[in-house]
Amino acid sequence: TSKNGVLQNTKIKRYTVLLEPTGKYYLSLQVEISEPEKYSLTDKQVGIDVGVADLAILSNGLKYPSFNSSYFEKKAKIWQKKYSRRRHLVKLLVLQNKNKRVLCPRSLESFANWQKAQKSKAKYQAKAANQRRDYLHKLTTHLVKQYDVIATEDLKTKNLQKNHHLAKSIANASWRMFRQMLEYKCEWYGKKLIAVDPKNTSRICSKCGYNSGAKPLEIREWTCSKCQTKHDRDINAAVNILHKGSTKLSGQGLAMVTS
Secondary structure (H helix, E strand, C coil): CCCCCCCCCCEEEEEEEEECCCCCEEEEEEEECCCCCCCCCCCCEEEEEECCCEEEEECCCCEEECCCCHHHHHHHHHHHHHHHHHHHHHHHHHHHHHHHCCCCCCCHHHCHHHHHHHHHHHHHHHHHHHHHHHHHHHHHHHHHHHCCEEEEECCCHHHHCCCCCCHHHHHHHCHHHHHHHHHHHHHHCCCEEEEECCCCCCCECCCCCCECCCCCCCCCEEECCCCCCEEEHHHHHHHHHHHHHHHHHHHCCCCCCCC
16 A cells, blocks of 8 residues: 555456445445565464354464454344334334325334334444454454464354354354454465364364364363373364374475474
């Protein structure tokens, strides 16, 4: 970008004006730009395990929390109830006018109260979505800048969301969006993203390789019965993901960088 923030060597291919449910207009641009400048290499690699309370748990012990949207969700839920109730009452009034065959029957659009509730609901939903997206952009950009090779789980989030106990938490954590951002940013900035099979990453001891079997989700720490190493469940999984990523990269004939 130039000093005044205007992109250089760009060509606008298409633009679209959008009217959001909040009543705001947005201009969406499709532009053709030159290839982005690559980030400098750091000679570091990391394995990432994704979770619900902590979105990203790194193999080096760092943890990044999931975006907390509880406030906006609570507000949106309140306005959703108001919107549903007001719209129902308005429909009844419109139906009464129709049945009474009044000369100037009112329409749904003539009642502003339910429309106000609809916009308020949409406003809080949009705030949550925008702030979550902003948080994910900052986190993924930070990770891509810090590490040359990122190993992560090849999770099928669509299948995981079939579990009704975890579906909402997984959706709020935005695992899919997190993965997509990592993918295209690694491609843009000259870094490497390795997706590995998540099977047994939480069961295997990252130190001796012993498989201690399945563990309930409430168990967050455990001790290997073979080598007696005490593990944080998520960090251990992240280390195993890094090991799998190293093996996969070696199989492709590429060397894993050292931290």
